[in-house]
Amino acid sequence: MTSPEPALRPGTQLASTVCTTKVVVVRAPAQCAPVIACGGSPMAAASGAPAKPAPSGDAADATLVGKRYVDDAGTVELLCVSSGAGELTCDGAPMTIKAAKPLPASD
Template sequence: MTSPAPTLRPGDQLASTVCGTRVVVVRAPAGERPGIECGGRPMVPATAAPQQPPSDGGDAATLIGKRYVNAAGTLEVLCISSGAGELSCDGVPMTLKAAKPLPASD
């Protein structure tokens, strides 16, 4: 039996246990406990994670500097260290957040 996922707050840092992926929570749903996984394994607080070597970026599934959101758009994380694992929330793959278009400068 696994323990429930911790309550997430903006600013929390999470790390993968299977690759070098690390993320920072940007937005989290209030009152919910979403389970964030990387490479099919739950992510843990960055302070408790074993140190993994960072990816060289060639085989990375998560890309440094990119934001990822869950299907509902209620959870957003920023990748601060890339890795080979794919991010998912409650078993559903997270998607890369599209950049907002800037207004025209006419």
């Protein structure tokens, strides 16, 4: 499922319409525009996103500032720049926090 909007590009800023979550696109597929949502509502451009009440979801699903979120395929990566109560989803599937890469041994 994709939106009719133009494809996401790295650097694009998105804001939730139901909570205070704001993200920056780090990686996105060139050939399609996945639907990025937060709290069950599609995200909008950060410049004109009006806040609305109460996102759907659990408090444990809140977004955390400074964390990178990826979809199951690893094709979409978002950096959270403002935390909020909503859960990030890509085309309806929950996004997960990207694991840190292990540092090389310094023997």
